[in-house]
Amino acid sequence: MDIEPLAGREYFPAISKFTYLNAASIALMFKGACEAAVAWQRDLAENGTLGFDEAAEQSVFSGVHEAFARLIGATARDIAVGSSFTELVASLAWAMMPARPENIVGVDVVFPSTIYPWLRVANTTGCEIRLLRTNDYYADENELAGLIDDNTAVVAISHVEFGSGQRYDLQRLAEVAHSHGALLAVDATQSAGAIPIDVSRDGVDILVAAGYKWLCGPFGAAVMYVAPHLQTRFEPGLAGFRSHTDMWDLRADRIQYRDDAGRFEFGTMAYGCALGLAEAIKFILSLGVDAVCAHDFKLRTRLAEGLKQRGAQLLSPVEDTECSPIVSARFAGFSSRRLVDSLRQQDVIVSPRADFVRFSPHLYNSSDDIDHALEVLDRALAP
Ligand SMILES: Cc1ncc(COP(=O)(O)O)c(C=O)c1O
Incomplete structure:
Protein backbone atom coordinates (compact mmCIF):
# COMPACT_ATOMS: atom_id res chain seq x y z
CA MET A 1 0.00 0.00 0.00
CA ASP A 2 1.23 3.48 -0.85
CA ILE A 3 2.16 5.84 1.95
CA GLU A 4 1.84 9.49 0.94
CA PRO A 5 3.95 12.20 2.59
CA LEU A 6 2.21 13.70 5.59
CA ALA A 7 3.50 17.11 4.51
CA GLY A 8 4.36 17.77 0.89
CA ARG A 9 6.70 19.95 -1.07
CA GLU A 10 4.78 23.15 -0.35
CA TYR A 11 6.10 22.81 3.21
CA PHE A 12 9.40 21.02 2.46
CA PRO A 13 10.50 22.17 -1.02
CA ALA A 14 13.68 20.09 -0.91
CA ILE A 15 11.82 16.76 -1.16
CA SER A 16 11.59 17.08 -4.93
CA LYS A 17 15.39 17.29 -5.22
CA PHE A 18 16.46 14.03 -3.57
CA THR A 19 15.42 11.08 -1.44
CA TYR A 20 16.13 12.41 2.01
CA LEU A 21 16.17 9.79 4.78
CA ASN A 22 18.34 11.64 7.27
CA ALA A 23 16.18 13.30 9.94
CA ALA A 24 18.29 11.74 12.72
CA SER A 25 21.20 13.81 11.45
CA ILE A 26 19.49 17.03 10.30
CA ALA A 27 15.87 17.00 9.16
CA LEU A 28 14.68 19.05 6.23
CA MET A 29 13.53 22.34 7.71
CA PHE A 30 9.87 23.35 7.66
CA LYS A 31 9.58 26.22 5.15
CA GLY A 32 7.68 28.43 7.61
CA LEU A 287 -0.49 17.61 11.91
CA GLY A 288 -0.69 15.90 15.31
CA VAL A 289 2.33 14.09 16.70
CA ASP A 290 0.34 10.85 16.89
CA ALA A 291 -0.23 11.08 13.13
CA VAL A 292 3.45 11.87 12.52
CA CYS A 293 4.46 8.87 14.63
CA ALA A 294 2.04 6.53 12.86
CA HIS A 295 3.31 7.74 9.49
CA ASP A 296 6.98 7.43 10.41
CA PHE A 297 6.42 3.96 11.88
CA LYS A 298 4.74 2.75 8.67
CA LEU A 299 7.75 3.93 6.71
CA ARG A 300 10.22 2.36 9.13
CA THR A 301 8.38 -0.99 8.97
CA ARG A 302 8.46 -1.01 5.16
CA LEU A 303 12.13 -0.08 5.22
CA ALA A 304 13.10 -2.64 7.87
CA GLU A 305 11.32 -5.41 5.93
CA GLY A 306 13.00 -4.39 2.69
CA LEU A 307 16.40 -4.35 4.35
CA LYS A 308 15.86 -7.78 5.92
CA GLN A 309 14.84 -9.22 2.54
CA ARG A 310 18.19 -7.99 1.24
CA GLY A 311 20.08 -9.86 3.95
CA ALA A 312 20.76 -6.90 6.24
CA GLN A 313 21.52 -7.35 9.88
CA LEU A 314 19.26 -4.86 11.67
CA LEU A 315 20.55 -3.17 14.81
CA SER A 316 17.30 -1.38 15.50
CA PRO A 317 14.72 -3.07 17.71
CA VAL A 318 11.57 -4.13 15.82
CA GLU A 319 9.14 -4.31 18.76
CA ASP A 320 6.65 -1.43 18.73
CA THR A 321 7.50 -0.63 22.35
CA GLU A 322 11.21 -0.22 21.66
CA CYS A 323 11.48 1.08 18.11
CA SER A 324 11.56 4.52 16.51
CA PRO A 325 11.72 5.81 12.92
CA ILE A 326 15.49 5.21 12.95
CA VAL A 327 16.48 2.00 11.13
CA SER A 328 20.15 1.03 11.29
CA ALA A 329 21.59 -1.92 9.43
CA ARG A 330 24.82 -3.49 8.28
CA PHE A 331 25.52 -5.86 5.39
CA ALA A 332 28.10 -8.63 5.84
CA GLY A 333 31.06 -8.09 3.50
CA PHE A 334 30.18 -4.47 2.69
CA SER A 335 31.65 -1.28 4.08
CA SER A 336 28.80 0.80 5.46
CA ARG A 337 30.59 4.02 4.60
CA ARG A 338 30.94 2.91 0.96
CA LEU A 339 27.28 1.96 0.81
CA VAL A 340 26.32 5.40 2.11
CA ASP A 341 28.54 7.00 -0.54
CA SER A 342 26.96 4.88 -3.31
CA LEU A 343 23.49 5.87 -2.15
CA ARG A 344 24.49 9.52 -2.03
CA GLN A 345 25.74 9.38 -5.62
CA GLN A 346 22.19 8.44 -6.55
CA ASP A 347 20.71 11.26 -4.41
CA VAL A 348 19.61 8.97 -1.59
CA ILE A 349 20.72 10.65 1.63
CA VAL A 350 21.43 8.55 4.74
CA SER A 351 24.24 8.55 7.33
CA PRO A 352 27.12 6.25 8.21
CA ARG A 353 27.42 5.68 11.96
CA ALA A 354 30.04 3.37 13.52
CA ASP A 355 29.90 0.22 11.34
CA PHE A 356 26.32 0.60 10.10
CA VAL A 357 24.08 2.61 7.81
CA ARG A 358 21.42 4.73 9.50
CA PHE A 359 18.14 5.50 7.70
CA SER A 360 15.76 8.01 9.27
CA PRO A 361 12.56 8.77 7.33
CA HIS A 362 10.20 11.48 8.55
CA LEU A 363 6.91 13.19 7.82
CA TYR A 364 7.89 14.50 4.36
CA ASN A 365 8.81 11.01 3.08
CA SER A 366 6.62 8.59 1.16
CA SER A 367 6.68 4.86 0.45
CA ASP A 368 8.14 5.81 -2.98
CA ASP A 369 11.19 7.18 -1.15
CA ILE A 370 11.64 3.92 0.75
CA ASP A 371 11.17 1.78 -2.37
CA HIS A 372 13.56 3.97 -4.34
CA ALA A 373 16.23 3.80 -1.61
CA LEU A 374 15.93 -0.01 -1.59
CA GLU A 375 16.27 -0.19 -5.39
CA VAL A 376 19.39 1.96 -5.29
CA LEU A 377 20.71 -0.22 -2.49
CA ASP A 378 20.15 -3.31 -4.64
CA ARG A 379 22.46 -1.82 -7.25
CA ALA A 380 25.07 -1.00 -4.62
CA LEU A 381 24.90 -4.57 -3.27
CA ALA A 382 24.97 -6.22 -6.71
CA PRO A 383 28.09 -8.34 -7.34
C1 LIG B 1 20.73 12.29 21.00
C2 LIG B 1 21.40 13.58 20.60
N1 LIG B 1 21.53 14.56 21.50
C3 LIG B 1 22.10 15.75 21.18
C4 LIG B 1 22.61 15.97 19.90
C5 LIG B 1 23.26 17.25 19.50
O1 LIG B 1 23.32 18.24 20.46
P1 LIG B 1 23.94 19.65 20.00
O2 LIG B 1 23.07 20.18 18.91
O3 LIG B 1 23.97 20.48 21.23
O4 LIG B 1 25.33 19.41 19.48
C6 LIG B 1 22.50 14.95 18.95
C7 LIG B 1 23.03 15.15 17.59
O5 LIG B 1 23.17 14.26 16.79
C8 LIG B 1 21.88 13.74 19.30
O6 LIG B 1 21.75 12.73 18.41
Whole structure:
Protein backbone atom coordinates (compact mmCIF):
# COMPACT_ATOMS: atom_id res chain seq x y z
CA MET A 1 0.00 0.00 0.00
CA ASP A 2 1.23 3.48 -0.85
CA ILE A 3 2.16 5.84 1.95
CA GLU A 4 1.84 9.49 0.94
CA PRO A 5 3.95 12.20 2.59
CA LEU A 6 2.21 13.70 5.59
CA ALA A 7 3.50 17.11 4.51
CA GLY A 8 4.36 17.77 0.89
CA ARG A 9 6.70 19.95 -1.07
CA GLU A 10 4.78 23.15 -0.35
CA TYR A 11 6.10 22.81 3.21
CA PHE A 12 9.40 21.02 2.46
CA PRO A 13 10.50 22.17 -1.02
CA ALA A 14 13.68 20.09 -0.91
CA ILE A 15 11.82 16.76 -1.16
CA SER A 16 11.59 17.08 -4.93
CA LYS A 17 15.39 17.29 -5.22
CA PHE A 18 16.46 14.03 -3.57
CA THR A 19 15.42 11.08 -1.44
CA TYR A 20 16.13 12.41 2.01
CA LEU A 21 16.17 9.79 4.78
CA ASN A 22 18.34 11.64 7.27
CA ALA A 23 16.18 13.30 9.94
CA ALA A 24 18.29 11.74 12.72
CA SER A 25 21.20 13.81 11.45
CA ILE A 26 19.49 17.03 10.30
CA ALA A 27 15.87 17.00 9.16
CA LEU A 28 14.68 19.05 6.23
CA MET A 29 13.53 22.34 7.71
CA PHE A 30 9.87 23.35 7.66
CA LYS A 31 9.58 26.22 5.15
CA GLY A 32 7.68 28.43 7.61
CA ALA A 33 10.47 27.98 10.18
CA CYS A 34 13.13 29.08 7.73
CA GLU A 35 11.04 32.09 6.70
CA ALA A 36 10.51 33.19 10.31
CA ALA A 37 14.22 32.93 11.14
CA VAL A 38 15.27 34.83 8.03
CA ALA A 39 12.56 37.49 8.49
CA TRP A 40 13.83 38.21 12.01
CA GLN A 41 17.41 38.70 10.78
CA ARG A 42 16.24 40.93 7.94
CA ASP A 43 14.10 43.07 10.23
CA LEU A 44 17.05 43.47 12.59
CA ALA A 45 19.35 44.47 9.76
CA GLU A 46 16.90 47.00 8.38
CA ASN A 47 15.21 48.38 11.51
CA GLY A 48 17.37 47.59 14.56
CA THR A 49 15.51 48.29 17.81
CA LEU A 50 12.73 50.06 15.95
CA GLY A 51 11.51 46.63 14.95
CA PHE A 52 12.97 44.39 17.65
CA ASP A 53 12.38 46.58 20.72
CA GLU A 54 12.71 45.70 24.41
CA ALA A 55 9.18 44.37 24.71
CA ALA A 56 9.73 42.14 21.66
CA GLU A 57 13.01 40.84 23.08
CA GLN A 58 11.39 40.12 26.45
CA SER A 59 8.59 38.05 24.96
CA VAL A 60 10.58 36.52 22.08
CA PHE A 61 10.45 32.98 23.50
CA SER A 62 6.76 32.89 24.36
CA GLY A 63 5.74 31.17 21.10
CA VAL A 64 8.23 28.35 21.50
CA HIS A 65 7.46 28.00 25.23
CA GLU A 66 3.79 27.51 24.46
CA ALA A 67 4.25 25.25 21.46
CA PHE A 68 6.79 22.92 23.06
CA ALA A 69 4.75 22.77 26.28
CA ARG A 70 1.73 21.63 24.26
CA LEU A 71 3.81 19.04 22.45
CA ILE A 72 5.00 17.36 25.65
CA GLY A 73 2.08 17.86 28.07
CA ALA A 74 3.60 20.71 30.10
CA THR A 75 2.90 24.42 30.63
CA ALA A 76 4.78 27.38 29.14
CA ARG A 77 6.40 28.19 32.52
CA ASP A 78 8.13 24.80 32.47
CA ILE A 79 10.10 25.51 29.29
CA ALA A 80 13.47 27.24 28.80
CA VAL A 81 15.02 28.08 25.43
CA GLY A 82 18.72 27.96 24.64
CA SER A 83 20.96 27.97 21.60
CA SER A 84 21.70 24.26 21.68
CA PHE A 85 20.97 21.04 23.49
CA THR A 86 24.50 20.93 24.94
CA GLU A 87 24.31 24.48 26.29
CA LEU A 88 21.11 23.72 28.20
CA VAL A 89 22.39 20.42 29.61
CA ALA A 90 25.71 22.00 30.62
CA SER A 91 23.84 24.68 32.56
CA LEU A 92 21.72 21.99 34.20
CA ALA A 93 24.68 19.79 35.11
CA TRP A 94 26.52 22.71 36.78
CA ALA A 95 23.28 23.70 38.50
CA MET A 96 22.87 20.25 40.04
CA MET A 97 26.57 19.50 40.49
CA PRO A 98 26.29 15.95 41.79
CA ALA A 99 29.36 15.04 43.88
CA ARG A 100 31.02 11.98 45.44
CA PRO A 101 29.54 9.58 46.58
CA GLU A 102 26.69 10.26 44.14
CA ASN A 103 26.50 8.72 40.65
CA ILE A 104 24.98 9.46 37.26
CA VAL A 105 23.51 6.49 35.40
CA GLY A 106 23.48 6.29 31.60
CA VAL A 107 24.14 4.04 28.60
CA ASP A 108 27.51 3.57 26.86
CA VAL A 109 26.17 4.03 23.29
CA VAL A 110 24.36 7.30 24.02
CA PHE A 111 25.22 10.39 21.96
CA PRO A 112 28.34 11.79 23.69
CA SER A 113 26.79 15.19 24.40
CA THR A 114 24.07 13.56 26.49
CA ILE A 115 26.67 12.50 29.03
CA TYR A 116 29.74 14.77 28.51
CA PRO A 117 28.31 17.75 30.44
CA TRP A 118 27.80 15.41 33.45
CA LEU A 119 31.25 13.91 32.92
CA ARG A 120 32.74 17.40 32.97
CA VAL A 121 31.09 18.16 36.32
CA ALA A 122 32.10 14.74 37.64
CA ASN A 123 35.74 15.51 36.81
CA THR A 124 35.49 18.38 39.30
CA THR A 125 33.22 16.86 41.96
CA GLY A 126 34.28 13.20 42.02
CA CYS A 127 30.78 11.99 41.14
CA GLU A 128 30.74 8.53 39.50
CA ILE A 129 29.58 8.14 35.89
CA ARG A 130 28.01 4.70 35.64
CA LEU A 131 27.28 3.60 32.07
CA LEU A 132 25.45 0.43 31.12
CA ARG A 133 27.51 -1.79 28.82
CA THR A 134 25.42 -2.58 25.78
CA ASN A 135 25.53 -5.67 23.61
CA ASP A 136 25.85 -4.78 19.90
CA TYR A 137 24.18 -1.41 20.57
CA TYR A 138 21.26 -2.95 22.46
CA ALA A 139 20.60 -1.81 26.03
CA ASP A 140 18.72 -4.17 28.34
CA GLU A 141 16.32 -1.88 30.21
CA ASN A 142 16.25 -4.19 33.25
CA GLU A 143 20.02 -3.97 33.51
CA LEU A 144 19.82 -0.21 33.13
CA ALA A 145 17.28 -0.02 35.95
CA GLY A 146 19.58 -2.27 38.01
CA LEU A 147 22.38 0.33 37.90
CA ILE A 148 20.22 2.88 39.72
CA ASP A 149 20.77 2.93 43.50
CA ASP A 150 20.30 5.24 46.48
CA ASN A 151 23.41 7.21 45.49
CA THR A 152 22.09 7.94 42.00
CA ALA A 153 21.51 11.66 41.54
CA VAL A 154 20.46 11.59 37.88
CA VAL A 155 19.53 9.01 35.27
CA ALA A 156 20.71 10.75 32.08
CA ILE A 157 19.45 8.92 29.01
CA SER A 158 18.34 9.55 25.48
CA HIS A 159 14.65 8.72 24.88
CA VAL A 160 15.72 7.31 21.49
CA GLU A 161 19.33 6.28 20.84
CA PHE A 162 20.93 8.19 17.96
CA GLY A 163 22.61 5.06 16.57
CA SER A 164 20.26 2.12 16.92
CA GLY A 165 17.03 4.06 17.37
CA GLN A 166 16.24 2.03 20.50
CA ARG A 167 13.53 3.73 22.57
CA TYR A 168 13.21 3.50 26.36
CA ASP A 169 10.14 3.42 28.57
CA LEU A 170 10.30 6.81 30.29
CA GLN A 171 7.53 6.11 32.77
CA ARG A 172 9.24 2.98 34.01
CA LEU A 173 12.67 4.60 34.30
CA ALA A 174 11.15 7.61 36.10
CA GLU A 175 9.51 5.26 38.61
CA VAL A 176 12.75 3.41 39.30
CA ALA A 177 14.73 6.67 39.51
CA HIS A 178 12.23 8.25 41.90
CA SER A 179 12.09 5.16 44.13
CA HIS A 180 15.80 5.84 44.81
CA GLY A 181 15.41 9.62 45.15
CA ALA A 182 17.06 10.22 41.74
CA LEU A 183 15.90 12.45 38.88
CA LEU A 184 15.26 11.39 35.29
CA ALA A 185 16.89 13.74 32.73
CA VAL A 186 15.89 12.84 29.18
CA ASP A 187 17.53 13.81 25.90
CA ALA A 188 14.57 13.98 23.52
CA THR A 189 16.59 15.22 20.54
CA GLN A 190 15.91 11.98 18.65
CA SER A 191 12.25 11.69 19.64
CA ALA A 192 10.55 15.09 20.05
CA GLY A 193 8.47 15.73 16.95
CA ALA A 194 8.29 12.06 15.95
CA ILE A 195 7.20 10.23 19.12
CA PRO A 196 4.41 11.37 21.48
CA ILE A 197 5.80 12.53 24.82
CA ASP A 198 3.87 13.26 28.01
CA VAL A 199 6.22 14.46 30.74
CA SER A 200 3.44 14.90 33.30
CA ARG A 201 2.01 11.38 32.81
CA ASP A 202 5.46 9.77 32.75
CA GLY A 203 6.96 11.73 35.66
CA VAL A 204 9.95 13.02 33.67
CA ASP A 205 11.96 15.61 35.65
CA ILE A 206 14.02 17.20 32.87
CA LEU A 207 13.68 16.87 29.08
CA VAL A 208 15.92 18.62 26.57
CA ALA A 209 15.72 18.63 22.77
CA ALA A 210 17.63 20.20 19.93
CA GLY A 211 15.39 21.77 17.29
CA TYR A 212 16.93 20.74 13.98
CA LYS A 213 16.10 17.02 13.88
CA TRP A 214 12.57 15.59 14.21
CA LEU A 215 11.10 18.99 15.13
CA CYS A 216 12.14 20.26 11.66
CA GLY A 217 13.39 23.56 13.05
CA PRO A 218 16.59 25.49 12.44
CA PHE A 219 19.99 25.09 14.09
CA GLY A 220 20.54 27.60 16.89
CA ALA A 221 17.55 26.86 19.14
CA ALA A 222 16.84 24.12 21.67
CA VAL A 223 14.31 23.63 24.44
CA MET A 224 14.38 22.30 28.00
CA TYR A 225 11.49 21.20 30.19
CA VAL A 226 12.08 21.58 33.93
CA ALA A 227 9.45 19.95 36.16
CA PRO A 228 7.67 22.46 38.43
CA HIS A 229 9.11 20.91 41.61
CA LEU A 230 12.67 21.67 40.39
CA GLN A 231 12.27 25.16 38.96
CA THR A 232 13.40 27.06 42.06
CA ARG A 233 15.68 24.37 43.46
CA PHE A 234 18.82 25.02 41.40
CA GLU A 235 20.97 28.01 40.56
CA PRO A 236 21.57 27.75 36.78
CA GLY A 237 25.10 26.89 35.67
CA LEU A 238 24.98 29.76 33.19
CA ALA A 239 23.58 33.07 34.42
CA GLY A 240 23.08 36.40 32.65
CA PHE A 241 20.72 39.33 32.44
CA ARG A 242 17.80 37.19 31.22
CA SER A 243 18.06 34.93 34.29
CA HIS A 244 16.98 37.81 36.57
CA THR A 245 13.32 38.12 37.40
CA ASP A 246 13.10 41.48 35.57
CA MET A 247 15.52 41.27 32.66
CA TRP A 248 15.44 45.01 31.96
CA ASP A 249 16.30 45.93 35.55
CA LEU A 250 19.99 45.64 34.61
CA ARG A 251 21.65 46.07 38.02
CA ALA A 252 24.81 44.05 38.45
CA ASP A 253 24.97 44.18 42.24
CA ARG A 254 22.50 41.34 42.90
CA ILE A 255 20.53 38.63 41.14
CA GLN A 256 17.08 37.31 41.84
CA TYR A 257 16.42 34.34 39.59
CA ARG A 258 13.14 33.88 37.81
CA ASP A 259 10.84 31.43 39.54
CA ASP A 260 10.18 29.29 36.47
CA ALA A 261 12.24 27.30 33.97
CA GLY A 262 13.12 30.65 32.34
CA ARG A 263 15.92 31.12 34.89
CA PHE A 264 17.94 28.86 32.55
CA GLU A 265 17.61 31.50 29.80
CA PHE A 266 20.56 33.76 30.38
CA GLY A 267 21.24 36.13 27.50
CA THR A 268 20.87 37.15 23.89
CA MET A 269 21.02 34.56 21.13
CA ALA A 270 20.15 34.26 17.47
CA TYR A 271 16.52 34.87 18.51
CA GLY A 272 15.20 34.28 15.00
CA CYS A 273 16.08 30.60 15.44
CA ALA A 274 13.71 30.41 18.40
CA LEU A 275 10.98 32.09 16.35
CA GLY A 276 11.63 29.57 13.58
CA LEU A 277 11.51 26.65 16.00
CA ALA A 278 8.15 27.88 17.32
CA GLU A 279 6.78 27.77 13.75
CA ALA A 280 8.15 24.26 13.20
CA ILE A 281 6.63 22.92 16.43
CA LYS A 282 3.29 24.59 15.66
CA PHE A 283 3.32 22.87 12.30
CA ILE A 284 3.90 19.47 13.90
CA LEU A 285 1.11 20.20 16.37
CA SER A 286 -1.19 21.03 13.45
CA LEU A 287 -0.49 17.61 11.91
CA GLY A 288 -0.69 15.90 15.31
CA VAL A 289 2.33 14.09 16.70
CA ASP A 290 0.34 10.85 16.89
CA ALA A 291 -0.23 11.08 13.13
CA VAL A 292 3.45 11.87 12.52
CA CYS A 293 4.46 8.87 14.63
CA ALA A 294 2.04 6.53 12.86
CA HIS A 295 3.31 7.74 9.49
CA ASP A 296 6.98 7.43 10.41
CA PHE A 297 6.42 3.96 11.88
CA LYS A 298 4.74 2.75 8.67
CA LEU A 299 7.75 3.93 6.71
CA ARG A 300 10.22 2.36 9.13
CA THR A 301 8.38 -0.99 8.97
CA ARG A 302 8.46 -1.01 5.16
CA LEU A 303 12.13 -0.08 5.22
CA ALA A 304 13.10 -2.64 7.87
CA GLU A 305 11.32 -5.41 5.93
CA GLY A 306 13.00 -4.39 2.69
CA LEU A 307 16.40 -4.35 4.35
CA LYS A 308 15.86 -7.78 5.92
CA GLN A 309 14.84 -9.22 2.54
CA ARG A 310 18.19 -7.99 1.24
CA GLY A 311 20.08 -9.86 3.95
CA ALA A 312 20.76 -6.90 6.24
CA GLN A 313 21.52 -7.35 9.88
CA LEU A 314 19.26 -4.86 11.67
CA LEU A 315 20.55 -3.17 14.81
CA SER A 316 17.30 -1.38 15.50
CA PRO A 317 14.72 -3.07 17.71
CA VAL A 318 11.57 -4.13 15.82
CA GLU A 319 9.14 -4.31 18.76
CA ASP A 320 6.65 -1.43 18.73
CA THR A 321 7.50 -0.63 22.35
CA GLU A 322 11.21 -0.22 21.66
CA CYS A 323 11.48 1.08 18.11
CA SER A 324 11.56 4.52 16.51
CA PRO A 325 11.72 5.81 12.92
CA ILE A 326 15.49 5.21 12.95
CA VAL A 327 16.48 2.00 11.13
CA SER A 328 20.15 1.03 11.29
CA ALA A 329 21.59 -1.92 9.43
CA ARG A 330 24.82 -3.49 8.28
CA PHE A 331 25.52 -5.86 5.39
CA ALA A 332 28.10 -8.63 5.84
CA GLY A 333 31.06 -8.09 3.50
CA PHE A 334 30.18 -4.47 2.69
CA SER A 335 31.65 -1.28 4.08
CA SER A 336 28.80 0.80 5.46
CA ARG A 337 30.59 4.02 4.60
CA ARG A 338 30.94 2.91 0.96
CA LEU A 339 27.28 1.96 0.81
CA VAL A 340 26.32 5.40 2.11
CA ASP A 341 28.54 7.00 -0.54
CA SER A 342 26.96 4.88 -3.31
CA LEU A 343 23.49 5.87 -2.15
CA ARG A 344 24.49 9.52 -2.03
CA GLN A 345 25.74 9.38 -5.62
CA GLN A 346 22.19 8.44 -6.55
CA ASP A 347 20.71 11.26 -4.41
CA VAL A 348 19.61 8.97 -1.59
CA ILE A 349 20.72 10.65 1.63
CA VAL A 350 21.43 8.55 4.74
CA SER A 351 24.24 8.55 7.33
CA PRO A 352 27.12 6.25 8.21
CA ARG A 353 27.42 5.68 11.96
CA ALA A 354 30.04 3.37 13.52
CA ASP A 355 29.90 0.22 11.34
CA PHE A 356 26.32 0.60 10.10
CA VAL A 357 24.08 2.61 7.81
CA ARG A 358 21.42 4.73 9.50
CA PHE A 359 18.14 5.50 7.70
CA SER A 360 15.76 8.01 9.27
CA PRO A 361 12.56 8.77 7.33
CA HIS A 362 10.20 11.48 8.55
CA LEU A 363 6.91 13.19 7.82
CA TYR A 364 7.89 14.50 4.36
CA ASN A 365 8.81 11.01 3.08
CA SER A 366 6.62 8.59 1.16
CA SER A 367 6.68 4.86 0.45
CA ASP A 368 8.14 5.81 -2.98
CA ASP A 369 11.19 7.18 -1.15
CA ILE A 370 11.64 3.92 0.75
CA ASP A 371 11.17 1.78 -2.37
CA HIS A 372 13.56 3.97 -4.34
CA ALA A 373 16.23 3.80 -1.61
CA LEU A 374 15.93 -0.01 -1.59
CA GLU A 375 16.27 -0.19 -5.39
CA VAL A 376 19.39 1.96 -5.29
CA LEU A 377 20.71 -0.22 -2.49
CA ASP A 378 20.15 -3.31 -4.64
CA ARG A 379 22.46 -1.82 -7.25
CA ALA A 380 25.07 -1.00 -4.62
CA LEU A 381 24.90 -4.57 -3.27
CA ALA A 382 24.97 -6.22 -6.71
CA PRO A 383 28.09 -8.34 -7.34
C1 LIG B 1 20.73 12.29 21.00
C2 LIG B 1 21.40 13.58 20.60
N1 LIG B 1 21.53 14.56 21.50
C3 LIG B 1 22.10 15.75 21.18
C4 LIG B 1 22.61 15.97 19.90
C5 LIG B 1 23.26 17.25 19.50
O1 LIG B 1 23.32 18.24 20.46
P1 LIG B 1 23.94 19.65 20.00
O2 LIG B 1 23.07 20.18 18.91
O3 LIG B 1 23.97 20.48 21.23
O4 LIG B 1 25.33 19.41 19.48
C6 LIG B 1 22.50 14.95 18.95
C7 LIG B 1 23.03 15.15 17.59
O5 LIG B 1 23.17 14.26 16.79
C8 LIG B 1 21.88 13.74 19.30
O6 LIG B 1 21.75 12.73 18.41
